[in-house]
Amino acid sequence: MSALGPMGRGLLGLLGTAVVLAMLGIFSEDLGLSQYLLVLVATILFWTTQATSWNLLSGFAGYFSFGQGAYVAVGAYSTAVLTGRHGVNFLYSIPVGAALGGLLALLIGMVAFRLRGLRGEIFALLTLAVPFILAAYARITDWVDGGQGTTIPLPNYPEWIADFQHLMFLLNLAVATLAVGLALGVHRSRLGRGLAAIHDAEDAAEVLGVPTFRYKMMAIVLGGVLGGAGGAIFALQIGFVAVESVFNLTIPLFVIIMSVLGGRTHWLGPVIGATLIVTLQDRLAAGGLSAWSAIIFGGLLALLVVAASDGLYSRVRANPWPTLGAGVGVAAVVLVTGTVETVTALLYGMLAATAVAIGAGLLRPARASAASASDASTMDDEALPRPTPVPASEGPLVACEGVSRYFGGVRALEDVSLTVDRGEIVGLVGANGSGKTTLVNLLCGAMRPTRGTIRIGGRPTAGTAAHRIAHAGVARTYQIPKPFASMTVHDNVAMAVMFGRDNARLPVARRVAARHLATVGLSRLADAYPSTLNLHQRQLLEMARAIAADPTVLLLDEALAGLSPAEIDDAVTVIRSIHDSGISIVIVEHLLRVVRGLATRVVVLDHGSVIADGEPAAVLSDPAVVAAYLGRQRA
């Protein structure tokens, strides 16, 4: 068991659970398990698939989607049209449904992720519109639905499956196992870490080398495939597919509640959420309280958003014994009294565990411990692979030729030409709004110039994604630090190594990261989370993360803003040692004493144009510069 990595163990455990469940299902009658229990678990499995598939993009990467119903519908209609209207065996309809779900996801992703403005609420609304438009289309298209719906004939199944409900159970089990297995695999993989980085700070991730577009596409397509497969099976379950039965707001609402309740950042979260919510709804219906279920779930969602938006999983993880103990205890006690059904007793147990988890979390917010210990102390330079150097090239490291950038009518940069050579520290100064940050954004590839060419290492950057520009040797920090909040300081830096030119694996990346943490002096805070750091430490983290990518040019965007004089001196020392290690620096800064002290060359921007470029002393006493930036009277 220990020879397998954590992912291997997890998958094996998952497979084992699946086998146990399958056996319980197939032999349920012999074991005396009621049909009803089979149906309940099958429903839980269906929702596990949906919640897990939703969570891949929306939980892991933070792109909340309201459109899960679209994938289910596409899958359901695959079965409806193929099996219902044309008699194709349902076993073929399921992969078709999955493929179409994936295709739909691909389309949505291609369109939504290409446009940078589409995040947050706008993305959510776009995904909300997709099922509506598909429903409208289905209604008016005769071969799909035409408003009349389609009955699905009873499927044929082999002898060893006792009856229809057993078939549904096994199908849902198969797809759910696939879904959870995929989520498990993604969670611990590069893709998973990349998605987490996208969730925390997408722009920072992109310039760090995470291929954000590709990763988001992978997440959304996987989600679409799983959702479609689940939907195809759903059609079999309901037996009659009509627009009203597959296109409703229940599906997106439920998957959101389940994942938010269970925990969005871990693959187990949706499973926990699905189990709890489905059981709760079942018991409410059994108790004749279904009119209340709407109020309860709506209220639950509202409450969760406010009180426990990170979900149950991390809280149970933080306090495993009290929560599980409360759960098992309450369930056992209620069972023994024999006053209610078994499932109700289990529900009470689950609710007790939930209450304890949320309560404990509120009383004693304990951070989930870091996944594995960092062995920062035992670094061994010989054992670390040498970082791949940037291919050497003639000429300047960075060159801008006639670069302009307009935002609508605003000319942020106008015809800027400058170069950065090896070994330089270029100070970039100018008043607020002179275009300094825009220039930094252009240089690292976060934006494209409206006109002109930018070359990194001699090669033009036009048409190159920002994460590849990062691999070409440009790194930057942000004026307002954008750390990955869900990772430790150590892992933040390790991300840069993982997604840098070397594509290192996590253990190696961690060891390399330790070295860079030492350079900026953050070693003792390696296991802390960014939210516990002060501004100075966060700026140092920005720098560590940037240099961990082994750049040739580091762009520091007002890295000293808001620091005290002592902190500034500390930061300057760090910057010098970074320079000494062979990295050229472009430092955007207002503090002239720092610029004078550090820079080998100063470039002055005024209203988007370069008005001076040369030796610090000469530039800073140039009358034009004085007039534009320093003011008429020297202080």
Next chain:
Amino acid sequence: MRTKVLAVFVVAALAATTAACSKKDDGGTTSTPLVVGSTLSLTGAFAATGIIHKVAGEAFIARLNANGGLLGRQVEWKVLDDQSDTAKVGQLYEQLISQDKVDAILGPYATPNILATMAVAERHGLVLPHHTAVLAPQLTYKCQFPGWSIGPTPNQFIPNLLFDALATLPQPPKKIAVLTSQSGSAAFVTNGFGNDKTGLLTIAAQRGIEVVVNAPYPPTISDWGSIAAQVAGAKPDLVINNGLGVDTVNALTAMKQLGYRPPMTFSLFPAPGPLLGLGADSAGVLSVSIFEPNAPLISKAGADAQAIIDDYKSRATTAKIPYTAFETQAAASWNAWQILAASIKGAGKVDHKAMCDWLHANPVDTTFSGRLTFDASKNNFWAPTLGIKQIQNGQWVMVWPSDRAAGTLTGPTAS
């Protein structure tokens, strides 16, 4: 990680053992009630009609139990609310059948929901009497039994019925506007289903009637202004609204805003009350019905009928339903219940195979629709006794065919 895996195993084992230990003891003696399970749209979009079926069912059961119940057992009815949500219907019936272990089931309201239930019934091999499904070609399960008199091809039957009735007028309509709701039963009547493309549109063409407006609309439509504009502009002799619920009310209101009143209007499956609420604006509106509480029809239905109608009225009043008349919906419900009761009595036991076979071999006598026989080759849809009703003096009155009429079809009102 190991702890996690262990935990999962423990939970699974716990679940299995506790489930196994929890087998319930069913009594099976004849003194236990006979439970019939079903769902109804008690909330949501179809609730206005769902509640009618609830009251009708309760009235039937009270009567049945007063007369000794079924097979010497009192009958209980377990009704769940499906919230007019087709996706919930199947689950709820599964729950009724597998968990609550009801003895028999009855269908819910509205075609899509009934189709969803049919799938469940078929899996479990249960007899499914239902009251309101119209899409006969889709109802292929041989043990479903309709209580609504629509025949196996309503897409032909209804348009022909309507046009036959209108042909008796001195000036039958020559130009019609057809407004169709793109959902289940309504679209079927207009356009046919699958390979059978006959419907209102083709039959109108056959009879030389010109369709001047053909407007399918989504069931979620909220603005009737453009439809009203089209109809007002085209000036048809007859507006046919193949729709449900309050569609016709909304359509007529929107037309009135434009100062237009159709000479004649037909509404396929309206919620009975709201149209009457339009007062003078709805005078002369036509619809289909299997029964209306008009005196001649009541006396034809036999001695029981009046008592049933009065009992229903008092129950409906207590339940604060806006419309308390026992009419087509309630009658269909009564048919379905009578079919169920007859099958159980006929088979002599609660054995669904026996019940199904009995129904195929024997006729069922119903109070409001006469003698019904079920032919599996026609999907059990018996020869229809559907008629046309019209709003006259603020009441629905059956006007066609003449042998089942209580009044005469009146022609267009002056607009």
Next chain:
Amino acid sequence: MITLQAAVTGALVGGLYALMAAGLSATWGVLRVINLAHFGLILIGAYLTYQVATSWGLDPIATLLVSAPALFVAGALLQGAYDRLGVAGFNSLLMSFGLLIVIIQIATNIWTADFQRIAPELNRYATGGLPLGRLILPTPALIAFSFAVVLIGGGYIALQRTFVGRGMRAFAEDRNVAAAFGIDHRRLGLLLGGLSGVSAAVAGMVFALSNSITPTTPYEWFGTVFAVVILGGVGNLLGTLVAGVGIGVLSGLVSVIWSPSTEPFMLFLAVILALLLRPQGLFRTAGAQ
């Protein structure tokens, strides 16, 4: 002619959409709160109109005397709650979704799931129409349009001219700086939430004039109202009015030229295109995004 009539009626009905969208757009733009519960308030407004007209025999428009203050308070309380709990942006979308479901269920419990409609004898506006040449302007739609123009126009003027209005615009643009200038975001939020509630009351009243009300109606408004908010530009009141009218006209035209069943498809296609091509709206926004 038919097409023109459909377009004109659509334009007027667009006033209703604009009324529904205005409150949502305002709180979204200024306070960054996407309040789906706004739809619930519109529903309550419609039911209050129905109930007051039916129980007390008041003219439907006069029922605003009851519903407007009630929904002012409700809107302010809601906004106060969001503010207190620090809920904004995406979280507000989720939380308000939950609240909307609760409101709909409560409405079902009080007024049943049946279709409710103001009786014709109490509602003299339902079936009237104002002739204008060869066109007719249906009365309820005309009322909707008039209220929309008055409310939105008034709101716009208030934003431009009054101190409070300017405070709101400042807040929308840069809340930190505005706070530094003494603009109290809490009071502002309450006021805006309350005014939003009033707009919901008016929208509900107008809706009740010519429609049957049932608790699940709000779900049918989602698509159109969000289309109006997005196309008009979040936070841009005048844009909302123009977008509402535009969408109304588009709906009417599509219904006549193709068929009413194509209309939802076209509408959502337009929304998706708008979201993709110009998520900041078709018009210049008043405040920062």
